[in-house]
Amino acid sequence: MLGKLMKYDFKAMFRSLYPIYVALIVLTLVFSLMVKFHFDQGLLFAIFAFLFIAALNGSIIACVFFVVTRFSHGLLKNEGYLSFALPVSTSTHILAKVINAIIWALIEGLMLCLCLLIMGTVMGSIREVAEFFREVFQAFGLIEKDVLLTVLQVIVFVMLEMIASICLIYAAMAVGHLFSRNQKMIAVAFLVVVCVLRSFLWIGLVNLSDRFTAPTHVFTDDLIMIIPPIFCAGLYAALTWFILDRRLNLE
């Protein structure tokens, strides 16, 4: 059932986002060609430059917006009647939404990389871009193993933070759903309060790390870095599950 839920969530997101991505690629191409052929003066260039930057930022905002609305419309509004009548557990619904959000965040990242690649290819030359990537991969091959490991740890940490952030947004919407009025305001307030509390938690953990790592090596920096996002993601997901499973009240 998880795969089926993800399939329909993906379809719903795709139909909303693909026009934005097509526009982004077209604008990237036009902007890059204008620069390459020195049409980089005047009002027309200014308009295209503005549109290009707007599309870049807009695609990121749209991705976040549609991830949020897929959750709220799919589970907390009229479509929730369909979703919660399906023979699927609440935890599967939440997991499908989280995985879908991760997939679209990765697609967004790939689209931004693609734009950079198009710009590099059009403005420079394909050979230069290929050379650049060859040098990057060579550098990875040559650098010390420890540095590569650190890079991988950063990627893992960023992914975990992303999952925790997605779960936090879902938990905030679920908390807002507990109230009959000002649901969005309450969700935003919850988000702000949790972010502030997390900042204090981070400061505390950094101090803890400073106190323990050097003399004893019981805790390592890396381990401490990875625990909070895992813990927080679990906590937010559990809160979301409790509200959707035990306190759901669709109107």
Add this chain to the structure above:
Amino acid sequence: METMVCNGLCKYYGSIKALDDVDLHLEEGRIIGLLGPNGSGKTTLIKLASRLLVPTEGEVRICGELPSPETKAMVSYLPDRNYLPDWMKTKDLLEMYQDFYGDFDVKRAQEMLNSLNIDFEMPLKKMSKGTKEKVQLILTMSRHAKLYLLDEPIAGVDPAARDYILKTISSNYDETATVLISTHLIADVESVLDEAIFLKEGKVVLHQSVDELRDSTGKSVDEYFREVFKC
């Protein structure tokens, strides 16, 4: 066999009692009217049976089991609103129901949609309100479910559409299934009902076969309802 059983079922919204100590035993093969004025607890009872709400006290059982993903596979639920994604086409909805419900009879759905000349390529958002409601009902009634929960299926549609909806309900449920229809438009549904449940301020004030009710009171269900719920 009992399809749905409620034992001491209560649901509070804060201090408001939506359902108060409801005991019900619904047998298979019956079409049952859940009748009551607005705010009497009809939708709350249906939501509890669909596991869209959790009881405050008591329990509801579907084919002997507490509501869960397993019971949802046995229950075909029609909410009292447009609940389908309006960007989806009819053919997409058929595919989705096939994906999620093993008991979905796609041929039956296609036949009913064809009989109404509903375009399979048309998205829901381009359909009239009445057509949307018919599509929703067709999807709900095309399942071979044990229990059909229909919340206000005829509210807000014209009389011709009402006739179609009632005909669809009475001719498409399996004989081993139970159909629970919530409505306050009693005169329209009376002809298809086997039993009637009157809900008043969250309490069951009557649960009787329609024939017995007519014999004992000398009135139609609609007339008796008006008497019981007179303002």
